[in-house]
Amino acid sequence: MVNLKVGGVPEHFNYPWYITLKNKEYTKEGINLRWTDYPGGTGQMCKALRSGEVDIAIVLTEGIIKDIINGNPSKIIQTYVKSPLIWGIHVGAKSKFQKIDDLEHATVAISRFGSGSHLMAIVNAHNNGWDVDKLNFKVVGNLQGGIDALTNGDADYFMWEHFTTKPLVDNGTFRRLGDCPTPWPCFVVAVRNEVLENNLEEVKTVLNIINNCTKDFKNFDNIDEILAKRYEQQLHDIQQWLSITEWNDGKPLSKNLVTRIQNKMVNFNVIEKKENSGELIRNLYL
Known part of the structure; x- marks a missing residue:
């Protein structure tokens, strides 16, 4: 059994992780995946990645790009939610x-x-x-x-x-x-470099499982009612959120997209200058 720790905000975006963990889909593949809620958001998760407290994080695109540029020893491996936040x-x-x-x-x-x-x-x-x-x-x-x-x-x-x-x-x-x-896809999956070196196949397996879940997520029976109850939302609000939210379709993150995001971040004074986008991402399927 390989131990991996994943974290994200305790919000409706991450309910697919709850489903796949509840169904023991990772355990069936020999992975002991443990989820941690980070109510403090991306800043808190960037610190957790740096310290090794978490191996995989579902973080905001702009936050992790800025933190990797500032020395976070992690890579972005794919988009998680490709629609804006x-x-x-x-x-x-x-x-x-x-x-x-x-x-x-x-x-x-x-x-x-x-x-x-x-x-x-x-x-x-x-x-x-x-x-x-x-x-x-x-x-x-x-x-x-x-x-x-x-x-x-x-x-x-x-x-x-x-x-x-x-x-x-x-x-x-x-x-x-x-x-x-956000003028860019909102959530990405980031993984510590050490984990990518030592557990690349397990990380690929985790991605395959979660992508398979998000692909059909909107079609799950009564998913709007389930989310409304769990996250104490009005049903019509959850239905609106589902209608505008698009998860990743399994495609890897391109250097061109990350460069375009960095260009916008420079224009918005969020980062001072661009870095080589290839240094920020890792394409698992090359």
């Missing part, structure tokens, strides 16, 4: 801010530096013509930290995945002023 731009229920333009000089809550909430705040600022260098950040750790910061007035706005935060909008904890979609 829709980031809601939220303020507290009693906030004085009424529209996105009001937020130019406000304090933005982020889970960690290098996280999606941090990098997408930069993208949003760029989209609105703000001076990115003048953004004010407040590190809050995770979604609960964002709730606390906006409720207590420690920060003014907080960006998090639209559908995950929808119940908080519905119950009046947050007000959403708008959305900011």
Whole structure:
């Protein structure tokens, strides 16, 4: 039995991992795969990859590209979700801010530096013509930290995945002023270099299993009702999310795509300069 540790956010995107683990599909292939939730998001998972706490991570594209450039000893091996992530731009229920333009000089809550909430705040600022260098950040750790910061007035706005935060909008904890979609595929699979060297075949097996599940995921019986109940979402919200979400079709990640993403990240001031895209990815099927 080969031991592998995989991690991701505790959100509906990762329910296919729950299904395949529940069905013991990895165990049948001689792999003892263990899942860990990372509510702190991509910044937390990048640290876990660096420390060896996790072997495989389902991370935001922009976050892991930036962290590999900054020395994370990992590679991106494929896209996990190829559609954009829709980031809601939220303020507290009693906030004085009424529209996105009001937020130019406000304090933005982020889970960690290098996280999606941090990098997408930069993208949003760029989209609105703000001076990115003048953004004010407040590190809050995770979604609960964002709730606390906006409720207590420690920060003014907080960006998090639209559908995950929808119940908080519905119950009046947050007000959403708008959305900011990622200008690239949102989730990728990253693996530590050491694991790719020592357990390449097992990593391929894991990918084959999860890709096979996501390929048919939308067609599973009552999947919308299952997800709505598990993630405490309104059924119509889950149905909308399913309609706009596209998983990877099993194709490897191309250097051209990563180069195009890096070009955008440079334009958005998310990274200072491009690196050789071949150094960021590993095509398992060459």
